[in-house]
Amino acid sequence: MTLPEYQPQEIEPLIQQRWEREQAFLADEDAAGEKYYCLSMLPYPSGALHMGHVRNYTIGDVISRFHRMCGRNVLQPMGWDAFGLPAENAAIKNKTAPAAWTYANIEHMRDQLRRLGFAYDWTREVTTCRPEYYRWEQLMFTRLMRQGLAYRKDAEVNWDPVDQTVLANEQVVDGRGWRSGAVVERRTIPQWFLRITEYADELLEGLDRLEGWPDSVKTMQRNWIGRSEGAEFRMAVCDADGALDPAGHEVAVFTTRPDTAFGMTYAVLAPEHPLVDRVTTPEQAEAVTRFVADAGAASEADRLDVQGGMEKRGVFTGAYLLNPFTGKAVPLYIADYVLMAYGTGAIMAVPGQDERDWDFAQSHGLPIVRTVQPPEDWEGGPWTEDGPAINSEWLNGLDVTEAKQKAIEWLEAEGIGERRVNFRLRDWGVSRQRYWGCPIPVIYCPECGAVPVPEADLPVVLPEDVRFMGVQSPIKADPEWRKTTCPECGAAAERETDTFDTFMESSWYYARYCSPDAEAQLDERARYWLPVDQYIGGIEHAILHLMYFRFYHRLMRDAGLVDGDEPATNLLCQGMVVADTFFREDPDGEIHWINPADIDIERDDKGQVSGAVHRGDGQPVQIGAVEKMSKSKNNGIDPQGLVDRYGADTVRLFSMFAAPPDQSLEWSESGVEGASRFLRRLWNQVNAHAACGVAEGLDPEALNDQQREIRRRVHDAIAKVSDDIRRRYTFNTAIAAVMELCNHLARFEDSSPNGRAVMQEAWEAVVRLLNPITPHICEVLWQTLGHQGPLCSTSWPEVDDAARVRQQVTLVVQVNGKVRGRVEVPPGLDEAAARERALAEENVQRHVDGKTVRKVIHVPDKLLNIVVA
């Protein structure tokens, strides 16, 4: 008799068609069971799926399918983060419109996702560049304008001279644009901002309650928000002798160390500080003007060169400030180590207690006064830790915390300052000078100013059928598009031609999936599904996306659209997908990267890698480091090719097996082959079993030892896999447990009715345990095992605790902590009996013989340690 061969290319599309025909994964608010919302971060439609997508979406699919089998009412949607810069770049290159390019990519990538067998409810698909999606974002923005949570201000922005756009601080990496790599310039442009700082405290405190989020993400967010407590106080401008400035100017400073104020020996303004021109003396005017001009012209990259180093550039203004604590005048400097954007843009400088001030004081010959006593063995330099206050009159002797408190109380009593909390977090600049984004729904009227577009006139539709020639946005280039009338006074007016940061769309898509067709931003269905029970995505979004996501949820909460403070209770950040790199170096030093798919590895007879050759010419190549898959290192592997060769189940199995989800995943061709081999063996074994007919009538009471042993292993595996998926998210160990079980099943030969019934139960368990990971082959094998209904809605196997009870356990016997033997004993054996059995072992006897037993440690059913001397 010949058994069918495993042919994934044939069965996988058939099974996918069946799921579609039966609409197996539609989410229904009225369905039975506890709701479970499992969400993977939506992709940017760049053209084709990469391995990172495959990994991300396989994790989500495994979790979704598992919870569905456990009886939960699961929502797993998918959509497209469709606005963004790459579409414009591709449009220029290919002479198409960004919209057409984007939609074509979506079509292709949707097909790729279908081919991987992900259990999405496609009826809820969201495409963020569609007016029916972004109109609600526009509506929300107009509401925020009216509430003052969206505002416009002239702001110095990061200008990317290549992409011709403003970048968020977060989009600047080491002074360069995160996409173009161009050195970023500084420009002043009117911009729209969302007042995320209004929520800074709440966003910070909320982290403490996010138990299901990784600590790394919470830490990064805490640092990003950067809350610091201290005081703000004002100092009068004066001359060297303390005579007050006739104009009455004051400088406000923020400090976290008001306890050190007696040690202030100078003060500093940021170069952009508005008081610079007013307080500078005529003698210093020229030097100050030159310094400010230099600082302003210095690019971010130039500033980075000096950052952190000893050299701190600055210039004396000629003016002094009156230190209210001492009543003495201190010189006022301008230096670019003080940032206008943080605090008040001015500081009191205490070189004795601050490293930066110490460096500046050293290079400018300024006095240093210690106000905290360093330890005796302190070798010098600024002391920034705790200690008793010194040289500080009425603060002397107090520790830092007490002294801070007392200093603030004094400032408040004097009416010159107050307690103050400062955040590093800045308001979110949402304006982009790009075309391919959601139009900002604002009209500028010469009379009425910036007016939000009325709800009835929304959406402001972005024209998609445009000629896109270059970096200039078509809606900026077209004078007609912007012409309109003022909604308030009817006068001729102009539209805003900037568009939103694309983080706006990805900040609320998770909620729209709940109400994809609502004639409002959201409806009651969002209250049913939210919060997201499991969110999955890359760690690269730890700060930006996930901060805006949490912020926007609160905006929607305050608009009465959703309940709860947080959008997602559990977060899983998957690791990178990495691969070997291979290269050749030209005689002139140029490096050519060669794709791993074109490489053959050579090994010595111990299995160690000894070299690599190019498959094309058979000549050796150099082996580089293991790195994140990227175009620049040419070490990316196209998942489509893998699916074509091995099938979706193999790709899914390998990507879940090779590493735990939060660690980096090293791609390996032979590892993929191993996954494929396992599935083929599984297929053959189940078919061989089923070829003799479906076995029934398992009688657990009538089993022999071998049969009982197999049943025990089956139920141990069910327990382990359930726990690994539900609680630990260690899909790799879940798979290993199933493989181990299959190895035992392969060795079990028993054609008796009971033996076959045990095997029937075992294979049914295996097929259900693997279903979340490799759903296609499992659907087919489920039928092979005699079942009609779809496996995807079959229940998860239950553990039979009685089957897990052991007749014998292995007791490890140690002598002085070293393993000297193992004995098979009945469970629950007491210490005396265990000791007797242990000492009966020859090898144990040998190590105990002639020595005195000092102590015996007995861990029942596990270990017996005999301590001798």
Added chain:
RNA sequence: GCCGGAGUGGCGGAACUGGUAGACGCGCCGGAUUCAAAAUCCGGUUCUGGCAACAGAGUGUGGGUUCGAGUCCCACCUCCGGCACCA
């Protein structure tokens, strides 16, 4: 510099609560099958010594706690990620 995370066979990784280190997979070695190869199946595979039984060593380094440490404590080294003049 600060804040996270990680260092375990030839490789990816396992060991969840202090209790058998190396599960599972890859690779490699040997065997079966084959005219031969691929595929498949069976066996072996941390290192050292030994025919073997077994013994010794072993989880980045150095110390410590413990009957017992990959796991806990102290000091340090290396790698990865994030932030970086934030007063």
